[in-house]
Amino acid sequence: MxxxxxxxxxxxxTRGSALxxxxxxxxxxxxxxxxxxxxxxxxxxxxxxxVRNKDSPEAYVxxxxxxxxxxxxxxxxxxxxxxxxxxxxxxxxxxxGELWKELATLPRRQxxxxxxxxxxxxxxxxxxxxxxxxxxxxxxxxxxALATLRIRPxxxxxGRT
Amino acid sequence: xxxxxxxxxxxxQAAEQAPEPDLLAGVGERRSRRTRxxxxxxxxxxxxxxxxxxxAATKGILVSGGGEGIETAAQPSAEEDRGAVAEPxxxxxxxxxxxHETAQPTTTTTVTATPRGPAGMPVGRLWPKALFQMxxxxxxxxxxxxxxxxxxxxxxxxxxxxxxxxxxxxxxxxKTGKARLVTKVPATxxxxxxxxQSATTDGTNVAWYATGTDKxxxxxxxxxxxxxxxxxxxxxxxxxxxxxxxxGLDGDQVVWSAVQGGVQQKPLLGSxxxxxxxxxxxxxxWPWASDIGDGPDTLxxxxxxxxxxxxxxxxxxxxxxxxxxxRCGPTWCHGRLDDRGIIQRPDGSGxxxxxxxxxxxxxxxxxxxDRFLQSGDTxxxxxxxxxxxxxxxxxxxxVGTSSEASTILYWGVTKEQKPARxxxxxxAAVPPEQ
Numbered sequence: 364m365x366x367x368x369x370x371x372x373x374x375x376x377t378r379g380s381a382l383x384x385x386x387x388x389x390x391x392x393x394x395x396x397x398x399x400x401x402x403x404x405x406x407x408x409x410x411x412x413x414v415r416n417k418d419s420p421e422a423y424v425x426x427x428x429x430x431x432x433x434x435x436x437x438x439x440x441x442x443x444x445x446x447x448x449x450x451x452x453x454x455x456x457x458x459x460g461e462l463w464k465e466l467a468t469l470p471r472r473q474x475x476x477x478x479x480x481x482x483x484x485x486x487x488x489x490x491x492x493x494x495x496x497x498x499x500x501x502x503x504x505x506x507x508a509l510a511t512l513r514i515r516p517x518x519x520x521x522g523r524t
Numbered sequence: 525x526x527x528x529x530x531x532x533x534x535x536x537q538a539a540e541q542a543p544e545p546d547l548l549a550g551v552g553e554r555r556s557r558r559t560r561x562x563x564x565x566x567x568x569x570x571x572x573x574x575x576x577x578x579x580a581a582t583k584g585i586l587v588s589g590g591g592e593g594i595e596t597a598a599q600p601s602a603e604e605d606r607g608a609v610a611e612p613x614x615x616x617x618x619x620x621x622x623x624h625e626t627a628q629p630t631t632t633t634t635v636t637a638t639p640r641g642p643a644g645m646p647v648g649r650l651w652p653k654a655l656f657q658m659x660x661x662x663x664x665x666x667x668x669x670x671x672x673x674x675x676x677x678x679x680x681x682x683x684x685x686x687x688x689x690x691x692x693x694x695x696x697x698x699k700t701g702k703a704r705l706v707t708k709v710p711a712t713x714x715x716x717x718x719x720x721q722s723a724t725t726d727g728t729n730v731a732w733y734a735t736g737t738d739k740x741x742x743x744x745x746x747x748x749x750x751x752x753x754x755x756x757x758x759x760x761x762x763x764x765x766x767x768x769x770x771x772g773l774d775g776d777q778v779v780w781s782a783v784q785g786g787v788q789q790k791p792l793l794g795s796x797x798x799x800x801x802x803x804x805x806x807x808x809x810w811p812w813a814s815d816i817g818d819g820p821d822t823l824x825x826x827x828x829x830x831x832x833x834x835x836x837x838x839x840x841x842x843x844x845x846x847x848x849x850x851r852c853g854p855t856w857c858h859g860r861l862d863d864r865g866i867i868q869r870p871d872g873s874g875x876x877x878x879x880x881x882x883x884x885x886x887x888x889x890x891x892x893x894d895r896f897l898q899s900g901d902t903x904x905x906x907x908x909x910x911x912x913x914x915x916x917x918x919x920x921x922x923v924g925t926s927s928e929a930s931t932i933l934y935w936g937v938t939k940e941q942k943p944a945r946x947x948x949x950x951x952a953a954v955p956p957e958q
Contacts, residue, residue: 481532509531
């Protein structure tokens with residue numbers, strides 16, 4: 364017996380916040396983040412018995428979210444709402460807030476590449492596998508995105524695994 | 525000029541502003557909305573659905589291999605659904621009890637149409653030889669998890685000392701009503717989170733893969749085998765390079781494919797590993813392979829070809845426009861079109877729409893034995909067009925855990941979550957034209 368429903372709920376309860384944070388940095392606003400996470404979870408719950416057999420159901424959900432975000436997702440919601448990052452005590456808040464706003468100007472795929480590289484801390488070949496694009500494309504997308512954001516790349520290639 | 529460090533900081537800080545909605549409630553709401561949409565579609569299509577025993581229409585939500593159809597069936601018909609389904613009321617023959625054990629007294633009542641319910645002849649009447657009861661625990665008191673039917677009378681079982689920790693492989697034989705030990709399932713020392721995964725059998729041997737994490741946090745995948753006649757399990761392959769997601773047996777060879785695709789072969793007694801195709805194929809059931817994996821992005825994608833790895837031949841699949849999730853064995857395909865399940869042959873012939881939202885399959889999305897589709901309470905025979913209805917007293921059911929689509933469906937004889945005995949449907953015991 365595989366009581367899929369129960370396990371799925373446990374998964375959502377324990378990992379939901381982390382998924383929402385990830386959804387938030389991918390989409391840039393609270394409403395889209397919640398939508399993205401819930402749609403991905405609904406999709407995954409349909410086939411939970413298969414998903415839960417994977418090495419990491421969470422990685423699977425995150426992959427679903429990244430791909431969903433850059434593919435059909437964009438057709439659903441045209442307008443962008445950018446949440447302001449509230450002023451905080453952090454001395455870099457100003458820079459961070461500015462960068463956060465600038466991220467919203469990037470094409471979705473470029474943004475996803477940056478999120479996977481700098482938030483998820485993944486090497487380029489894994490990013491390529493997640494987004495279904497070549498490693499060369501990951502690098503060129505990241506290069507362009509960093510140029511738009513006027514960020515100096517510290518390393519030209521990130522191959523750490 | 526800003527730095528990468530600033531970007532990391534910006535993302536981390538922003539993440540702290542993420543919303544905290546009630547995700548489970550949100551997912552539930554989305555599911556109901558989808559169900560209502562489907563109910564409307566079904567009503568518009570004037571599909572008449574016969575609902576069998578009362579249990580299956582309102583329960584069966586904790587299924588494994590759960591499909592969309594199941595969730596639809598699991599929705600109690602709320603007031604707004606009644607509106608959505610519009611007027612059609614149907615007559616329901618309510619069978620009391622299992623329905624397939626003996627002739628039961630029936631009562632007839634009229635209810636509002638539920639989107640789906642088990643339709644067809646009671647499984648015990650349609651395929652009496654394929655349905656039987658067996659103990660749910662082995663001699664050690666460990667719970668059985670059926671894997672698949674080896675043939676018409678024997679079922680391969682994993683006995684678990686605790687949840688998902690396979691302890692022994694056994695075979696239950698319906699002829700003798702007894703189980704026998706094949707082997708103890710060893711766990712590799714030094715690996716954490718060690719779980720035996722899917723197994724496969726060709727009637728002579730059994731092979732399975734297992735996963736664990738080593739002390740450097742590397743994911744490790746292993747392949748093991750043992751003759752069904754019994755003996756000590758042998759580990760014949762270990763890798764940290766990739767994850768395995770399908771395994772098969774070809775005589776004295778074991779065959780497997782990686783999550784990313786790529787089918788490899790190795791002798792059970794030998795060391796040469798051979799890559800069977802340059803393409804990123806995914807093993808379905810030896811010798812058949814698909815160009816589509818079962819990753820999150822491919823649930824909607826259509827398979828475009830089926831490859832016979834033994835002969836090196838491939839068949840292109842004809843896909844009707846609008847179809848999603850098409851999966852084909854050598855003879856039959858199933859998929860979805862306009863929110864309905866469909867079947868066809870790989871060349872596009874034999875196209876039919878199925879009642880309801882379709883059959884989602886269990887752990888493997890391909891037709892079982894290239895012949896059956898199951899949705900937990902219904903099993904559809906693609907060869908004969910007959911449909912078997914399963915009624916249960918409890919609220920769960922399970923599918924076998926083999927790598928290829930399992931021939932086994934099982935559920936409790938009694939209502940408990942952990943019943944003492946299982947009802948088992950072994951589709952390998954259904955004769956060819958029955």
